[in-house]
Amino acid sequence: MAMVLQLTTFLQQYLYSRPDIKALGKEENAVRLGIIGGSAMINAASIIHPVETHPGVKILAVASRKLKDAQSTAKKYKIPQAYGSYEELLADPEIEAVYISVPNGLHGEWAIKSLQAGKHVLLEKPFTSNGLEARKVFDIAKQSNKFICEAFHWQFHPAAHVVKSLLASGKFGDIKSTYARMVTPKNTIPGNDIRWQWALGGGALMDETYALHATRYFVGADPETLLGTDIKPTIVNASSKPWSKDKRVDSASWADLRFDTEDGKVINSKIYVDMDQPNLGYIIPKAWQLPSIQIECEKATIYFYNFMMPHIYHYIAITDKITKHTTYQKHYNYGPKWQEIGDPHWSTYRYQLEAFADRIRGKTPLHWITSDDSIAQMETIDQIYLKNGLYPRPVTSEVQEER
Structure with a gap:
């Protein structure tokens, strides 16, 4: 019963993220994105479908702890590259930004590693495990000259x-x-x-x-x-x-x-x-x-x-x-x-992606965390x-x- 309720929740998010709507094409300078935490159930609604409707963003790779999980996600959503470790994705020079959807307690660790690898970061909430870690992450972002945004999509x-x-x-x-x-x-x-x-x-x-x-x-x-x-x-x-x-x-x-x-x-x-x-x-x-x-x-x-x-x-x-x-x-x-x-079909995640992509491309986002x-x-x-x-x-x- 518990799993049924949980799956119903994500199904609702999935359907209302309008997976049937796609961008007609991708811009030449589209933001090149990677997903860290490729097996997370939230990914379809939170990043994959929003990217599919955005001409200025494309997903190049997905990474999971297990290669088969990353490959499964990549195949399902036609993502070009699958990695069996987060480190491999961060080492990919083609990726300029990452979306992180790992468990809460790992947010700080992988945000820091991503920033140090030269990637901009969209990090799922809660931002970190505690306030001390949050301050450290932003210190690293400043040192790396990269930006990070907490994904409080609402x-x-x-x-x-x-x-x-x-x-x-x-x-x-x-x-x-x-x-x-x-x-x-x-x-x-x-x-x-x-x-x-x-x-x-x-x-x-x-x-x-x-x-x-x-x-x-x-x-x-x-x-x-x-x-x-x-x-x-x-x-x-x-x-x-x-x-x-x-x-x-x-x-x-x-x-x-x-x-x-x-x-x-x-x-x-x-x-x-x-x-x-x-x-x-x-x-x-x-x-x-x-x-x-x-x-x-x-x-x-x-x-x-x-x-x-x-x-x-x-x-x-x-x-x-x-x-x-x-x-x-x-x-x-x-x-x-x-x-x-924006359009009536845009989800909270789609508006969030719009702001994130704007900032990467040097525009002033209309909203920011x-x-x-x-x-x-x-x-x-x-x-x-x-x-x-x-x-x-x-x-x-x-x-x-x-x-």
């Missing part, structure tokens, strides 16, 4: 920019509080899944880090706070439900956060993430609830449903506090940043883990050697 979508612009307009007054949640029904993630492994960066707060990221992004949109992308809240309270098979891993986490504005105001935020949401009455599985965030302002409450995958389905509900009237919005393209760039943002995100996760007693995830060997 934030590249027009719907996210619309919500942020609504908050920044000041029309609804100051942000007073937020509540973000992301839950996965019980038994959806098999017990042998790497997301349960502490040493590989497992746990609800790490894997379902979108709830915290959305909170930080939208709170930073308040025009009265002057908070930037590097904002880090005070952790007022944090608790977790340890996984039954490894008490170091959180199957669920809760946190109360406080953002202090420069003018003395306070924004109170709550997050709830759960990789094993209990059944109703311990028997009946709960319906799958897509990630959402509620933002309470002085004059209205804004509810953004499915902020993580808005290209599949979403809505933005705005409820006036006085009239109680609710209006609804949906935005699958356009928006304040992209304007006429900054180094300050990624570092602040990981350092906030560290603080939540310290508060709930589970402690940050371990660093990789490259960082430990220089401590």
Whole structure:
């Protein structure tokens, strides 16, 4: 049953990434991309199909720990080269950028090795195992004169920019509080899944880090706070439900956060993430609830449903506090940043790829996940883990050697 639920999730992503739509051809100077972590289930939706629709990007190679896995992926998606090790792909001089989708705990290690090999990097979330490692990765990027972007794909979508612009307009007054949640029904993630492994960066707060990221992004949109992308809240309270098979891993986490504005105001935020949401009455599985965030302002409450995958389905509900009237919005393209760039079929990953390719080719991307943002995100996760007693995830060997 668990595997069925998991496969259904990826099937949904696959179908809505529109694999039937292809670019008519590739540009002569198309970005030459390689995939590190070729057997990851997410690759089809997150990078392969977006590349197929982008005339300015092409995938030259895929690498897995096992050559047969890389060959299988290469054959299925008509990728020219398959490598049986990540090192071989990084040694390929034709590849100028890599997409990394290895397990969480290996993100930092392979980001560093990729940058040192002279590749630009699109790195899956969470950025690294902890804040220390995040800082090290960006130090290496600066030394290598290459750039790296955390693949928080949701934030590249027009719907996210619309919500942020609504908050920044000041029309609804100051942000007073937020509540973000992301839950996965019980038994959806098999017990042998790497997301349960502490040493590989497992746990609800790490894997379902979108709830915290959305909170930080939208709170930073308040025009009265002057908070930037590097904002880090005070952790007022944090608790977790340890996984039954490894008490170091959180199957669920809760946190109360406080953002202090420069003018003395306070924004109170709550997050709830759960990789094993209990059944109703311990028997009946709960319906799958897509990630959402509620933002309470002085004059209205804004509810953004499915902020993580808005290209599949979403809505933005705005409820006036006085009239109680609710209006609804949906935005699958356009928006304040992209304007006429993009199509309704573009997924969050496709918008992300557009920005990534633009930067490689010397253009200014219309949206970007900054180094300050990624570092602040990981350092906030560290603080939540310290508060709930589970402690940050371990660093990789490259960082430990220089401590």
